[in-house]
Amino acid sequence: MPKDYQCPACRNPIDGDALVCSNSECRKELAYCSHCRDITTYSFLEAGAGRFSRxxxxxxxxxxxxxxxxxxxxxxxxxxxxxxxxxxDQPLCARCMHRVGEMGRSVLGWTLAGALGGLIKRRK
Ligand SMILES: [Zn+2]
Ligand SMILES: [Zn+2]
Ligand SMILES: [Zn+2]
Known part of the structure; x- marks a missing residue:
């Protein structure tokens, strides 16, 4: 069931995958929040320290x-x-997790099983 999303700043209806509000007077940066599962605008909080933090x-x-x-x-x-x-920190947003969950059980599952199998063999 596709949800109707709105820009929180100008109430313009927007696409769920939009990165920027399509309203030319707004143009706010948009993101899908995994907490409230809605399209939102966001503010920069803190730079990630080190290579692996975002x-x-x-x-x-x-x-x-x-x-x-x-x-x-x-x-x-x-x-x-x-x-x-x-x-x-979760690597993926709620939507990608869902996507991975749907098709990944087979693909990712086997990849993981293969990697683990390799590890176990190497240890012998
Ligand atoms: Zn907007
Ligand atoms: Zn949120
Ligand atoms: Zn994602």
Missing amino acids: DKFRCVRCERIGVKCLTWKAGGYCNGLARTGSRW
Whole structure:
């Protein structure tokens, strides 16, 4: 069921994958927040320290903190902010997790099984 998204700044209806609001007077940067599962604008919070940590952003809707989804970082078709705050930062946003969950169980599952199998063999 496709959801109708709105720009939180100008209430313009927007596409769920939009990176920037299509309203020429607004043009706010948009992202999909994994906390509130809505399209939001975000503010820069804190630069990531070191190679493996990502810059942190605050969602203007729920004010929780997210990092850019790895798919987004890699230039993929994604505008999601992944959740932070639990034991570790999630690599992917809720939508990519869902996508991976759907098709990944076979593909990713086998890749993981293969990698683990390799590790076990090497240890002998
Ligand atoms: Zn807007
Ligand atoms: Zn949010
Ligand atoms: Zn994503």
